[in-house]
Amino acid sequence: MYRGRAAELLGGIEPGTRVRVHKGGRTYEGILMPRSELGDDRHVVVKLDSGYNVGIEVSGARVEVVEGAERRVAQPPPPPPAAGGRVVSVLGTGGTIASRVDYATGAVHPAYTAEELLGAYPELAELAELRARVVFSILSENMRPEHWRRLAEEVARELNSGAEGVVVTHGTDTMSFTASALAFMLRGLGKPVVLVGAQRSSDRPSSDAYLNLRSAIRVALSDLGEVVVVMHASMSDEVCAVHRATKVRKMHSTRRDAFRSINSPPLGYVGEEVVLGEERRRRSEGEVVADTRLEERVVLFKAYPGVSPELLEWCVDRYRGVVIEGTGMGHVPESLHPGIERALEEGIPVVMTTTTLNGRVDMKVYSSGRKLLSMGVIPGEDMLPEVAYVKLMHVLGVAEDMDEVRRLMLTSLAGEITPRTLPEVF
Amino acid sequence: MYRGRAAELLGGIEPGTRVRVHKGGRTYEGILMPRSELGDDRHVVVKLDSGYNVGIEVSGARVEVVEGAERRVAQPPPPPPAAGGRVVSVLGTGGTIASRVDYATGAVHPAYTAEELLGAYPELAELAELRARVVFSILSENMRPEHWRRLAEEVARELNSGAEGVVVTHGTDTMSFTASALAFMLRGLGKPVVLVGAQRSSDRPSSDAYLNLRSAIRVALSDLGEVVVVMHASMSDEVCAVHRATKVRKMHSTRRDAFRSINSPPLGYVGEEVVLGEERRRRSEGEVVADTRLEERVVLFKAYPGVSPELLEWCVDRYRGVVIEGTGMGHVPESLHPGIERALEEGIPVVMTTTTLNGRVDMKVYSSGRKLLSMGVIPGEDMLPEVAYVKLMHVLGVAEDMDEVRRLMLTSLAGEITPRTLPEVF
Numbered sequence: 001m002y003r004g005r006a007a008e009l010l011g012g013i014e015p016g017t018r019v020r021v022h023k024g025g026r027t028y029e030g031i032l033m034p035r036s037e038l039g040d041d042r043h044v045v046v047k048l049d050s051g052y053n054v055g056i057e058v059s060g061a062r063v064e065v066v067e068g069a070e071r072r073v074a075q076p077p078p079p080p081p082a083a084g085g086r087v088v089s090v091l092g093t094g095g096t097i098a099s100r101v102d103y104a105t106g107a108v109h110p111a112y113t114a115e116e117l118l119g120a121y122p123e124l125a126e127l128a129e130l131r132a133r134v135v136f137s138i139l140s141e142n143m144r145p146e147h148w149r150r151l152a153e154e155v156a157r158e159l160n161s162g163a164e165g166v167v168v169t170h171g172t173d174t175m176s177f178t179a180s181a182l183a184f185m186l187r188g189l190g191k192p193v194v195l196v197g198a199q200r201s202s203d204r205p206s207s208d209a210y211l212n213l214r215s216a217i218r219v220a221l222s223d224l225g226e227v228v229v230v231m232h233a234s235m236s237d238e239v240c241a242v243h244r245a246t247k248v249r250k251m252h253s254t255r256r257d258a259f260r261s262i263n264s265p266p267l268g269y270v271g272e273e274v275v276l277g278e279e280r281r282r283r284s285e286g287e288v289v290a291d292t293r294l295e296e297r298v299v300l301f302k303a304y305p306g307v308s309p310e311l312l313e314w315c316v317d318r319y320r321g322v323v324i325e326g327t328g329m330g331h332v333p334e335s336l337h338p339g340i341e342r343a344l345e346e347g348i349p350v351v352m353t354t355t356t357l358n359g360r361v362d363m364k365v366y367s368s369g370r371k372l373l374s375m376g377v378i379p380g381e382d383m384l385p386e387v388a389y390v391k392l393m394h395v396l397g398v399a400e401d402m403d404e405v406r407r408l409m410l411t412s413l414a415g416e417i418t419p420r421t422l423p424e425v426f
Numbered sequence: 427m428y429r430g431r432a433a434e435l436l437g438g439i440e441p442g443t444r445v446r447v448h449k450g451g452r453t454y455e456g457i458l459m460p461r462s463e464l465g466d467d468r469h470v471v472v473k474l475d476s477g478y479n480v481g482i483e484v485s486g487a488r489v490e491v492v493e494g495a496e497r498r499v500a501q502p503p504p505p506p507p508a509a510g511g512r513v514v515s516v517l518g519t520g521g522t523i524a525s526r527v528d529y530a531t532g533a534v535h536p537a538y539t540a541e542e543l544l545g546a547y548p549e550l551a552e553l554a555e556l557r558a559r560v561v562f563s564i565l566s567e568n569m570r571p572e573h574w575r576r577l578a579e580e581v582a583r584e585l586n587s588g589a590e591g592v593v594v595t596h597g598t599d600t601m602s603f604t605a606s607a608l609a610f611m612l613r614g615l616g617k618p619v620v621l622v623g624a625q626r627s628s629d630r631p632s633s634d635a636y637l638n639l640r641s642a643i644r645v646a647l648s649d650l651g652e653v654v655v656v657m658h659a660s661m662s663d664e665v666c667a668v669h670r671a672t673k674v675r676k677m678h679s680t681r682r683d684a685f686r687s688i689n690s691p692p693l694g695y696v697g698e699e700v701v702l703g704e705e706r707r708r709r710s711e712g713e714v715v716a717d718t719r720l721e722e723r724v725v726l727f728k729a730y731p732g733v734s735p736e737l738l739e740w741c742v743d744r745y746r747g748v749v750i751e752g753t754g755m756g757h758v759p760e761s762l763h764p765g766i767e768r769a770l771e772e773g774i775p776v777v778m779t780t781t782t783l784n785g786r787v788d789m790k791v792y793s794s795g796r797k798l799l800s801m802g803v804i805p806g807e808d809m810l811p812e813v814a815y816v817k818l819m820h821v822l823g824v825a826e827d828m829d830e831v832r833r834l835m836l837t838s839l840a841g842e843i844t845p846r847t848l849p850e851v852f
Contacts (some may be wrong), residue, residue, distance in 0.1 A: 250753075251852075252852055253785030302751070310744075327566075328567070328679055330679075355676075356677055356678050360680075393732075
């Protein structure tokens with residue numbers, strides 16, 4: 001229930017009622033949403049027919065009930081309609097998509113469970129039978145390998161018990177790490193696992209949550225058999241892109257189309273329908289196994305002018321694997337060579353990636369790169385540094401010996417290495 | 427002089443002669459270049475009229491001297507023509523632009539001095555009186571702060587002794603670091619300082635060196651008063667972009683248009699003429715001072731899921747400044763908060779940037795960011811992580827106290843902070 005000044009304005013109108021709110025010469029018509037959408041007593045929230053929620057400050061506002069309009073109840077969600085009995089599991093992990101604004105401070109806090117989130121968009125239940133539950137609720141910067149493990153197990157459980165696909169709502173900051181981790185850990189995956197988030201919290205009028213969530217559910221029902229990230233494809237609120245888990249990266253701090261596929265085009269797009277390219281892995285039958293073995297003692301080491309060789313030596317003393325974010329085609333200052341050589345001598349694999357993100361490493365071109373290759377550095381091909389980091393954790397967890405580590409790092413296990421980088425993909 | 431099989435093919439034709447080389451049904455007409463262009467005795471090099479050098483393998487090739495053609499001598503370069511007496515200094519530091527291919531191994535080695543490089547393109551002398559010399563000759567991954575200092579001093583010397591602009595030939599891997607360092611160190615700069623490189627060595631037919639170098643010289647003569655990077659604007663060999671030193675980043679490992687301005691559009695473009703926007707600092711008179719004070723004990727610390735808090739603690743023990751490459755709008759795992767708090771308590775500034783590169787940090791939106799702000803973390807606005815790293819070295823070198831460090835880090839000293847990030851720049 002609304003309270004305070006918002007309750008005064010509404011004068012007993014129940015959430016779920018179709019209303020018109022007039023304010024400052026503008027009129028907002030739609031379904032009055034429940035108060036849990038909002039953190040204070042000064043706003044009412046109306047879901048417009050476009051699917052957007054608008055928060056309207058109450059001062060100077062006037063509300064009327066739309067005569068003869070269908071009376072809809074927004075929460076609790078309606079019982080599953082005839083969606084062909086197709087089940088999509090929605091697993092909540094926290095993040096902006098499940099947050100709300102504290103209007104007193106302007107800050108955003110985790111607030112909604114996955115169920116509440118779906119309840120805010122009741123029309124999503126027309127797409128599929130949605131089974132929502134919370135796995136954990138954290139801001140994604142606090143996601144750790146132990147969370148990846150737990151999530152992989154939960155996803156496998158859902159897929160093995162009848163879900164046609166899984167949607168994971170997740171904070172955007174580290175979404176690509178989790179996506180990669182799931183891609184490496186889910187063996188035998190033949191169904192869509194879709195990570196989705198929002199750049200603006202769900203209770204904001206400008207939130208990208210609705211389109212992202214709707215698109216994610218559509219992708220979860222599609223002919224796809226891999227882990228993907230679904231987020232806005234452009235600034236406009238019409239189409240989402242489907243990015244392969246191991247090729248995607250958050251490339252803008254705030255834009256709704258912040259996520260970009262790097263070194264390969266997106267697998268597809270989602271508007272009113274899902275359009276997927278030939279590159280994707282298709283849906284298939286079979287049990288999914290979560291192989292959650294990870295060697296967590298891996299470091300992602302950034303090489304740059306002035307970096308201290310002692311920092312690398314410290315890492316070699318403490319870690320079991322090193323992924324270097326080098327420069328250009330895979331170079332590091334020569335001052336790091338002794339540390340790299342020692343790591344390799346001690347059986348600690350060193351994988352080279354590039355800080356340019358786009359393009360692939362090619363260490364045969366320059367004498368310095370050839371020297372690193374001759375030491376035994378494993379070229380990361382066109383893997384993103386973050387993906388190589390997650391992959392090395394996985395590979396060190398599952399490989400029997402160093403030969404297998406090398407072989408697996410050079411093999412594309414989940415689409416993370418493209419055979420040839422197309423120069424036009426940039 | 428050519429030797430071996432190449433000498434046999436040429437039968438005494440001297441470099442500088444206009445020739446036609448027929449091979450495999452194709453004909454290459456141009457000026458025979460001197461042998462120093464090439465590392466073996468199996469190729470001859472012809473400079474086509476387009477300005478490109480083509481290396482032609484001798485087997486099956488036939489050479490004829492073009493009858494009646496003007497006989498040009500490619501090296502040494504002709505004496506400075508009437509270019510209005512305008513002097514551009516060209517300082518060599520090494521890198522691909524000054525390298526050649528070892529055709530035996532396919533590897534690329536540093537080979538040319540700046541003089542030799544200009545000698546390979548004699549028509550460049552028509553643009554200005556070029557004063558070329560080598561400052562040092564290293565691959566750019568080995569560039570260290572001591573090289574930035576020396577280069578700043580050399581650039582200031584050239585500008586204070588009559589040069590209208592300075593071109594610095596540089597390896598591309600760390601070019602943006604050096605560009606930023608010069609931008610912060612050159613006080614009172616009112617002339618163009620242009621860093622330029624190549625993605626393919628100058629003796630390769632596909633080299634981007636000629637257009638980049640010609641464009642750099644043109645920019646060095648233009649109405650500009652700041653440090654810039656000039657490199658190919660697209661895959662085609664027609665136009666270069668002029669990037670502000672503090673806004674540019676190498677974003678592809680191999681493409682000739684690898685350099686991109688981030689969070690602001692390029693300052694301009696160069697084809698047959700130089701077109702610069704209003705955002706640029708214009709040319710002005712006055713002495714340039716190289717303020718080479720740098721605190722080298724600064725670390726660029728990457729924050730990501732699974733990063734070890736002990737790694738940060740080690741850094742806080744050893745460094746005088748920390749730049750964090752955080753996630754999203756400027757977040758880090760909470761496990762790093764104690765290390766950050768200790769750094770700030772001990773008077774070690776901590777600056778937050780984002781791994782998304784595009785967009786700016788905004789730490790007021792989420793409670794976690796607000797906590798970091800309340801500890802005293804300095805938001806890096808829309809500075810690239812690498813630029814904030816170089817800037818913090820500079821600021822710690824020149825500032826009197828922590829208040830001044832904070833004030834300078836939040837002030838745009840060389841265009842590194844844009845007042846407002848335009849969302850369309852992505």
